[in-house]
Amino acid sequence: MELLIIVMLVLMIGGAIFSLEARDLLSAVIAYGIVGFGLVICFLFLGAPDLALVQIVVETITLIIMITVILNSTREEVKKGWKKTTAYAVLAFVFIGFFLYFFNRATDTLTVFGDHAMRMSKAYLQPGAAETGSANLVTGVIFDYRGYDTLGEATILFTAVIGVLTVLRLKGRK
Amino acid sequence: MTIIVKKVTQIICGVIFLYGIYIIIHGHLTPGGGFAGGAIIAGAFILLILSFGSEFLALKKEETGSSLLESSAILVFLVIAVLGMIVGGVGIFLVNFLPKGTVGKLISAGVIPLYNIAVGMEVAAALLTIFLALLIYRDEVLK
Amino acid sequence: MIVYILAVFLFLIGIYGVVVKRNLIKIVIGIAIMEYSVNLFLILIGYVKDGTAPIITDQVSEIVFVDPLPQAMVLTAIVIGLATTALLLAIAIRIYKKYGTFDIREIKNLKG
Numbered sequence: 283m284e285l286l287i288i289v290m291l292v293l294m295i296g297g298a299i300f301s302l303e304a305r306d307l308l309s310a311v312i313a314y315g316i317v318g319f320g321l322v323i324c325f326l327f328l329g330a331p332d333l334a335l336v337q338i339v340v341e342t343i344t345l346i347i348m349i350t351v352i353l354n355s356t357r358e359e360v361k362k363g364w365k366k367t368t369a370y371a372v373l374a375f376v377f378i379g380f381f382l383y384f385f386n387r388a389t390d391t392l393t394v395f396g397d398h399a400m401r402m403s404k405a406y407l408q409p410g411a412a413e414t415g416s417a418n419l420v421t422g423v424i425f426d427y428r429g430y431d432t433l434g435e436a437t438i439l440f441t442a443v444i445g446v447l448t449v450l451r452l453k454g455r456k
Numbered sequence: 457m458t459i460i461v462k463k464v465t466q467i468i469c470g471v472i473f474l475y476g477i478y479i480i481i482h483g484h485l486t487p488g489g490g491f492a493g494g495a496i497i498a499g500a501f502i503l504l505i506l507s508f509g510s511e512f513l514a515l516k517k518e519e520t521g522s523s524l525l526e527s528s529a530i531l532v533f534l535v536i537a538v539l540g541m542i543v544g545g546v547g548i549f550l551v552n553f554l555p556k557g558t559v560g561k562l563i564s565a566g567v568i569p570l571y572n573i574a575v576g577m578e579v580a581a582a583l584l585t586i587f588l589a590l591l592i593y594r595d596e597v598l599k
Numbered sequence: 600m601i602v603y604i605l606a607v608f609l610f611l612i613g614i615y616g617v618v619v620k621r622n623l624i625k626i627v628i629g630i631a632i633m634e635y636s637v638n639l640f641l642i643l644i645g646y647v648k649d650g651t652a653p654i655i656t657d658q659v660s661e662i663v664f665v666d667p668l669p670q671a672m673v674l675t676a677i678v679i680g681l682a683t684t685a686l687l688l689a690i691a692i693r694i695y696k697k698y699g700t701f702d703i704r705e706i707k708n709l710k711g
Contacts, residue, residue: 283648284602291605298609298632302616307624314628317609321635328642329652329665331487333674335479339495340681343583344631346502347590351688352624354594355695359622370619378611382604389603396648399666403645407664411655415556416484416565419653419664423671424489425571429550432571433537435675436530436578442682443526443582449689450593487654491678559655579678586685590692597696 284395286327294320305359311348315341332420457507465507472500480576484565490572494579501584510591519588526581533574536567602643609636623694623701627687634680638673645669 297316304310318341325334399407406423414422424432479486480493505513540551552566563569613636616629645666653667691701698706 287602287643288605291602291609295605295609295612298612301628301632302612302620302625307622310625310628314631317632317635321639324639325642328646329650330642330670330673331652332489332492333642333670333677335488335492336495336674336677339492339499340677343495343499343502343587344681344684346506347587347685347688348624350590350594351692355692356701367619367621374615374619378615381611382608385607386604389600392600392603392644395600395602395643396646399645399647399664400668403666403668406668407653410667411559414552414565414568415559416568417560417655418484418487418489419655419667420487420670420674421484421489421568421572422565423667424674425568426552426566428671429537431672431675432575433533433550435679436533436575438679439579439582439682440526440530442679442686443523443585445686446586446589446689447523449686449693450589487652489674491674495678560657582682586682590689593692 283327287324290320290324290327294324307352307357307359308349311345311352314348315345318344332418457509461507465503469500469504472503473497476500476576476580480572481569482562483572484568485560485562490575491579493572494576495583497576497580498583498587501580502587505587505591510595515588515592515595519585519592522581522584522588526578526585529574529578529581533571533578536570536574540567603640606636606640606643609639621703623691623703626703627684627691630687631680631684634676634683638676638680641669641673641676 294317297313297320301310301313301317304313318337322334322338322341325331325337406427407419410419410422411417414426416422416426476493476496476499478493479488479496480490483489483493505515537550540553541549543553552568554566556564556566558564610633613629613631613633616632617626620626620629645668647663647665650663650665653664653670694706695701700706
């Protein structure tokens with residue numbers, strides 16, 4: 283199982299690098315789809331079918347919105363200027379090296395991959411079906427044990443829609 | 457779009473809509489729930505708009521209707537949560553106050569199916585409003 | 600443990616895209632890649648070896664379940680990621696209408 287996830291992660295990293303270095307914006311968006319759909323397969327390997335359903339539909343809608351935006355503006359990449367871009371790229375690589383080294387030291391405090399569930403989750407798994415009454419434990423955790431977080435998510439979605447309607451308004455332009 | 461796309465969309469849109477409703481209602485028995493079902497319903501409507509073109513539907517009226525539906529869906533969610541505080545007898549927000557039933561039947565798990573329906577409607581209407589706002593902006597300003 | 604380091608490497612590719620690139624759409628793609636990698640990292644923490652999806656069926660035996668708590672958190676995070684990306688793209692298309700380009704070095708006209 284760990285080997286399969288490593289293979290999928292290497293594919294996703296390759297797709298992400300190609301998406302950021304492509305010269306045509308339409309190719310960049312289509313390569314971004316590799317990352318999204320590879321994530322669906324990773325979720326299925328890790329035992330999370332709810333998340334795979336949500337991720338596959340959300341990824342399709344994101345690709346549709348991005349292609350709508352690109353095909354109504356421009357498709358070409360900006361012109362390159364060599365000096366400043368190389369300096370920023372070298373700084374970025376140095377930072378990435380530092381971060382990876384310290385993260386490697388920090389993963390010694392995590393348990394081995396796939397060892398055991400957290401202590402809080404064992405308190406949710408044992409009486410979960412009897413207390414909430416639902417057979418799907420993830421739904422029971424979302425709406426019964428963690429109802430406030432779902433209310434917060436609904437508020438954020440509502441606020442984002444109000445933001446989009448405000449940015450794209452047409453009244454009062456003349 | 458060509459006539460093959462239009463005919464297939466006419467046949468298949470209703471099936472996708474029904475599948476989204478099935479996933480919302482069976483949210484406490486099988487994987488899925490409110491978020492996945494709401495996104496699938498939004499996908500069905502987006503397919504209809506994409507294949508028939510935007511001069512065929514009255515987009516301004518649809519956008520008014522969908523943003524009204526989204527606001528009322530989140531209001532229903534809050535009303536059920538406050539009802540739990542009044543009826544539940546303990547005075548806690550968001551408590552599960554209807555009887556629980558046996559695990560595995562369709563009518564069980566207290567107030568969770570009602571939460572699923574409210575969240576499903578809200579997510580579907582929100583995604584549809586975002587897409588319609590972009591299309592209306594493209595039609596009126598960029599052309 | 601290699602899995603954790605690869606997931607963080609995907610996050611760092613997203614940071615590279617935000618800091619170095621000058622095209623506005625590439626910056627938005629970088630932010631979205633960062634969100635995907637964080638969701639994957641949270642689910643990787645909650646995995647139990649030989650576990651199945653946490654749904655109770657009729658087979659009553661010693662089944663090992665995967666952790667349901669990170670899945671509940673990530674389920675809302677995916678939809679929030681979509682809303683954030685849509686808002687960024689709406690701002691991007693407004694900027695293109697006003698300035699005619701996606702290059703961030705030429706968008707420094709703060710008046711009018």
